[in-house]
Amino acid sequence: MRDIAVVGFAQTPCVRETDGTTNGVEMLVPIFHEVLGGLGITKTDIGFWCSGSSDYLAGRAFSFVSAVDAIGAFPPIAESHVEMDAAWALYEAWVKLLCGEVDTALVYGFGKSSAGQLRRVMAMQLDPYLVTPLWPDSLGLAGIQARMGIETGLWDERAMASVAAQSRSAALSNPLAQLSGEVDADELLNLPYVADPLRRHDCAPITDGAATIVLAAGDRARELCERPAWITGFEHRTDTPSFGTRDLTTSPSAVAAGKAAGADGVQVAELHAPFTHQEILLRQALGLGDDVTVNPSGGVLAGNPMFAAGLARIGEAARRIHDGSATKVLGHATSGPLLQQNLVCVMEGRE
Amino acid sequence: MTRPLSAPLDVGFDYTRSLGPTLGRFLSDLRRRKVTGIRGSDGRVHVPPLEYDPVTAERLSEFVDVTATGVVRGWSWIPEPLEGQPLDRPFAWALIQLDGADTSLLHAVDAGSPDQMATGTRVRARWRPERVGAITDIECFEISDEPADPPAEADEVTMVTTPVNLHYTHSASPTEDPFLRGLMEGRLIAQRCPVCEKVYFPPRPACPVDGVPTTDQIELSDRGTITTYCVVNVPFLGQRIPPPYVSAYVLLDGADIPFLHLLLGVAPEDVRMGMRVEAVWKPREEWGPTMQNIDHFKPSGEPDAPFDSYSQHL
Numbered sequence: 001m002r003d004i005a006v007v008g009f010a011q012t013p014c015v016r017e018t019d020g021t022t023n024g025v026e027m028l029v030p031i032f033h034e035v036l037g038g039l040g041i042t043k044t045d046i047g048f049w050c051s052g053s054s055d056y057l058a059g060r061a062f063s064f065v066s067a068v069d070a071i072g073a074f075p076p077i078a079e080s081h082v083e084m085d086a087a088w089a090l091y092e093a094w095v096k097l098l099c100g101e102v103d104t105a106l107v108y109g110f111g112k113s114s115a116g117q118l119r120r121v122m123a124m125q126l127d128p129y130l131v132t133p134l135w136p137d138s139l140g141l142a143g144i145q146a147r148m149g150i151e152t153g154l155w156d157e158r159a160m161a162s163v164a165a166q167s168r169s170a171a172l173s174n175p176l177a178q179l180s181g182e183v184d185a186d187e188l189l190n191l192p193y194v195a196d197p198l199r200r201h202d203c204a205p206i207t208d209g210a211a212t213i214v215l216a217a218g219d220r221a222r223e224l225c226e227r228p229a230w231i232t233g234f235e236h237r238t239d240t241p242s243f244g245t246r247d248l249t250t251s252p253s254a255v256a257a258g259k260a261a262g263a264d265g266v267q268v269a270e271l272h273a274p275f276t277h278q279e280i281l282l283r284q285a286l287g288l289g290d291d292v293t294v295n296p297s298g299g300v301l302a303g304n305p306m307f308a309a310g311l312a313r314i315g316e317a318a319r320r321i322h323d324g325s326a327t328k329v330l331g332h333a334t335s336g337p338l339l340q341q342n343l344v345c346v347m348e349g350r351e
Numbered sequence: 352m353t354r355p356l357s358a359p360l361d362v363g364f365d366y367t368r369s370l371g372p373t374l375g376r377f378l379s380d381l382r383r384r385k386v387t388g389i390r391g392s393d394g395r396v397h398v399p400p401l402e403y404d405p406v407t408a409e410r411l412s413e414f415v416d417v418t419a420t421g422v423v424r425g426w427s428w429i430p431e432p433l434e435g436q437p438l439d440r441p442f443a444w445a446l447i448q449l450d451g452a453d454t455s456l457l458h459a460v461d462a463g464s465p466d467q468m469a470t471g472t473r474v475r476a477r478w479r480p481e482r483v484g485a486i487t488d489i490e491c492f493e494i495s496d497e498p499a500d501p502p503a504e505a506d507e508v509t510m511v512t513t514p515v516n517l518h519y520t521h522s523a524s525p526t527e528d529p530f531l532r533g534l535m536e537g538r539l540i541a542q543r544c545p546v547c548e549k550v551y552f553p554p555r556p557a558c559p560v561d562g563v564p565t566t567d568q569i570e571l572s573d574r575g576t577i578t579t580y581c582v583v584n585v586p587f588l589g590q591r592i593p594p595p596y597v598s599a600y601v602l603l604d605g606a607d608i609p610f611l612h613l614l615l616g617v618a619p620e621d622v623r624m625g626m627r628v629e630a631v632w633k634p635r636e637e638w639g640p641t642m643q644n645i646d647h648f649k650p651s652g653e654p655d656a657p658f659d660s661y662s663q664h665l
Contacts, residue, residue, distance in 0.1 A: 019354050021524045025556035029564060043562060059362055059519035069555055072562025116519045120433055124515070128366065129374050130399050130486045131457060133513045135435035140444040141457075143427025151425075151470055196428035196465050240405035244446055244455035245397055248425070 004097045005221040005228030006347060008214035009315030009322075010035040014178035014303025017114035018208040022058035023066035024110030027210040032070060035106070035212050039224045043072060046214075047102025049079040050093045052086030052109040053307045056124045059116055067110065078102070085109060085272075086211065087310035087333030087343050093215055094234055103220040109308035110210035118206050118306070126337060127241060138274075138337075139203055143195035145248045145338050146277040150197060152249050154284070157197055160276035161185040164201035164301055171298025178205050178303035201301075204274040209305025211312040229318035229329070229347035233261030236343035243338050254285035254332075254342035261330075261344040268293045268320045269330040270313035274300050278339055282332065286344070296320070310334065314345045321349040355528035356640060360521040365514045373402045375509055376414060378484040382505040386476070388415045388452050395453035399486075417451035419476035419489075419499035424448050424455050428465040435516070437491045443468045447492060459491040467494055475499040484508030526554035526565055531640035533570070537632060541606055543567040549607040553642075573630035573645070575603040576656040578664050582619040597622050601648055602664050609664055612642070616649035625661065627653035 010031040020026035036042060049071060053064045064081045071077065082088045086109025093105035113121075119137035126132045149155050162185045171180035183201075191199050214224075221228040237253035237260070239246055246252070263269075263286050271286075271294060273279035279299065288294060295301075297316040300309045310333025317331035327349045335341040370378060373389065377400050380387045389400035390413040398417055403410055426445040432438055437459035445468075446455035461477065462468045474492040476499045482488040484505075523531055526542050530553055533540035542554035542565035549558065552571060557564050580599035597619050600609035614622065615631075628648040638644045 019522060019525070021522055021527075021556060022519070023556070026524060026564075029557050029562065032562065056517070059360055059517060059521065066556075069557045069559045070562055072558060072560055074560040115521070116517055117433070120435070121517060124517075128513060129368060129370070129511060130377075132515075133486050134437055134458065135433060136444060136457060137429070137433055137436070140427050140429050144425040144444055144446055147427060147470070148425040193428065193430070196430075198427070240401075242397070242399075242401055242405055242454075244399075244457060245395075245401070245405050 002098055002100060002217045003221070003230055004094055004215055004217050005225065005230045006213055006314065006318035007216045007221050007225035007228050008035045008039045009212070009318055010038070011176060011211035011308070011312050011315065012209045012305070013176045014207045014209045014305055016178065016206060016208070018112060020112065022060060022112045022115045023063045024053065024112065024210055025067060025070045027110055027208070028067060028070035028108060028212070031108070031210055031212050032106070035214055039214060041224070046104050046106045047078065048093055048096050048105040049077055050081065050089040050105060050107050052082045052084050052089040052311065053111060054083055056121050057111050057113060057116065057306055084335050085307050085310035085333050087314055087345070088236065088335065090213060090215070090311055090314060090345070091234060091236060091343065094231060097215055097217045103217045105215045106212060107215065107311060108210060108212040109311045111306035111308055112208045113206045113306050114208050139195040139198060141337055142203070142275045142278070143198045146202070146275065147197050149249045149277050149281065154249055155277050155280045157189060158185065159280060160202050161188040163276040163279045164188060167295060167298045167301035170296055171302035174297045174302065176303065177298045178207055180298060180302060198275065202276040204300045204304035207304045207306070209303065209308055211305065211308040211315055213311060213315050213318070225322065227322050227324060227349050229321035230350060231345060232348050233344070233346035235260040236341065238336070238341040241336065241340060243340070248338055249281070251281060251285045251339040251342060254282055254339060257342045257344040258286040261346045263287060263330055263344060263346060266292060266328050266330040266346065267326045268296060268317060270295055270297060270299065270317040270332065272300055272310045272313050272333045274304055276301065281339065286330070286332070310343065318347055321347055324349070355523045355525055356531050357520050357522040360519040361516065362519065363514065363516040365512050367510060367512045369510055370508065371402070373400050373411070375507070376400070378486070378511060379505070379507045381486070381488040382482045382484040382508060384419065384478050384482070384500055384502045386417050386419050386449055388417045389413060390415055396451060397454045398449050398452035398456050415451065417449045419449065421447045421449035421452070421474060423460065423468065423470055423472045423474060425470060426460065426468050428468065437487065442491065445474070445492065447474060458489060461491045461493050485511055524556040526556055529568055530554050534642065534644050535638055535640050537635070537638060537644065539571045539573060539603065541569050541571050543569055550605060551608050552603055552606040553610065569605070571603045571605050573603070574651060575601045575606070575628060576661050577614065577622065577624060577626040577628060578602050578609045578661045579624055580614065580622050595619050599628070599648065601628060602661055607664060612645065613647040614649070615647040623655065625655040625658060627651045627656060
């Protein structure tokens with residue numbers, strides 16, 4: 001197998017609302033320039049482009065085609081798209097590189113959640129026959145999962161508030177974060193419920209944003225990056241979409257993906273957990289002990305650009321390899337309701 | 352800088368889906384105030400019924416009658432319901448294990464207050480008086496130890512219509528904004544790519560060739576050349592004028608991208624590539640931020656443009 005590494009990463013600031021269009025071009029142009037410029041290459045050095053976004057989020061058909069304008073796709077490029085978080089686009093690009101077809105790939109994800117009503121838009125990912133017609137909102141569903149964990153004794157509202165406080169505190173070191181600050185977990189518990197047992201701090205904010213990663217293989221990676229984040233395990237698994245049939249207090253697909261990707265021994269993990277209890281659940285599912293630094297960026301509770309946030313987790317984790325502060329890291333992404341699908345990317349630095 | 356123009360955008364579609372044998376049976380039975388589950392490979396009874404086993408992926412076919420009463424297995428409280436949800440007053444979302452089932456169904460519980468809700472609470476279906484064969488035939492569940500209303504006769508259903516209505520705020524891009532504001536004043540504002548110098552009308556957020564924002568704004572006249580055209584002979588929903596008529600690509604003088612517009616004032620058999628045209632504007636009081644301010648184009652009477660002048664814009 002070819003060695004493939006994350007060599008570049010850039011993301012926009014996470015903000016509540018941008019002025020731009022829902023096709024993402026205004027958010028993508030600056031981060032393409034940043035990531036390519038940082039590597040000292042141009043668009044013609046990229047062998048494959050792959051993106052993740054959603055037309056339901058954009059409220060328009062083929063928004064990902066308009067987004068290609070941000071690339072300047074001339075001469076014509078090799079390009080693909082997934083209607084999922086761009087972490088899955090990264091997986092597609094990784095497979096493309098593994099096949100030896102190309103040596104470099106640029107992956108990007110974008111989402112302007114502020115354009116619509118995110119809680120309702122998210123109902124579009126549910127079973128369209130029996131579930132979407134009830135318009136279950138994403139907070140209401142997550143609230144059911146949170147309560148099941150509370151009543152099983154896996155976590156409590158205090159532990160959930162601590163996750164939120166930890167996220168905001170960690171985000172003080174992340175200039176691109178939407179929410180940061182020192183907050184007291186006990187004070188958070190005095191705030192009202194938005195979807196009992198969830199309070200506002202338990203839910204990732206609504207965010208506009210985009211992120212991009214550059215992958216490179218073998219010697220090309222070594223040329224482009226002093227300390228490439230070599231991908232040593234990359235796996236994704238899925239559970240049944242029928243969430244009434246599964247145990248919502250765990251995530252078999254996260255357990256399986258973590259095991260297959262070789263999550264043991266990571267020093268840093270960036271977890272895509274849009275709700276506080278899901279961070280606790282994922283720590284357990286991935287077997288991350290207290291010695292693992294989780295979400296040093298603040299995670300998605302500090303800024304959650306839909307369809308880019310999972311990719312950004314992998315980028316944030318890779319950055320700890322690039323800067324030499326860690327030798328083995330994990331980026332996680334989720335898709336679907338209530339942690340239905342999970343992806344784990346394990347990366348290592350080499351001397 | 353002022354914020355770009357934005358406007359409400361409401362997107363709606365009545366998705367109409369065929370049901371197949373499993374969901375067809377389930378929804379036909381809901382119409383009859385009956386609830387039907389299906390036995391999984393491991394013997395568990397799934398409600399709602401699954402077409403394939405979630406573990407073995409085996410095709411499932413053994414239907415099992417369950418009751419319309421059950422127990423809350425997990426819940427959340429929605430203080431401010433959203434459009435389309437089963438109730439317009441505060442309610443609980445709940446996973447409900449119906450009596451005779453081993454898995455849980457998602458629905459709303461009309462509990463009045465979160466104090467009334469608890470895991471383990473007994474509930475029953477509140478049936479809608481007019482049932483069509485949809486999950487919403489159960490209006491919601493209510494807290495009760497009593498049985499639900501008895502079954503009733505109803506015909507089989509094979510299809511379900513599930514309307515989707517979503518609401519957005521659509522924003523123009525920073526380059527579309529001066530274009531749209533210009534139209535309100537009867538001006539045609541294009542943007543030039545600083546790298547390749549191509550002139551885009553309508554402007555785009557970034558030059559699709561170079562991937563850079565177009566920064567130079569230029570004003571164009573309302574005269575141009577037909578690069579290509581088609582004669583519309585087919586009637587369709589929403590058609591503004593009776594066929595036959597001509598839809599033409601107009602390349603404004605100084606622009607590098609043609610756009611589609613209506614061509615009137617010439618018989619379809621007389622239209623040709625290279626024909627020179629000019630805009631016919633609607634009365635000023637009807638102008639808005641739209642290309643519809645130009646009602647149509649008509650021949651300007653100038654001699655045809657030579658092919659070389661537009662051959663790179665086809």
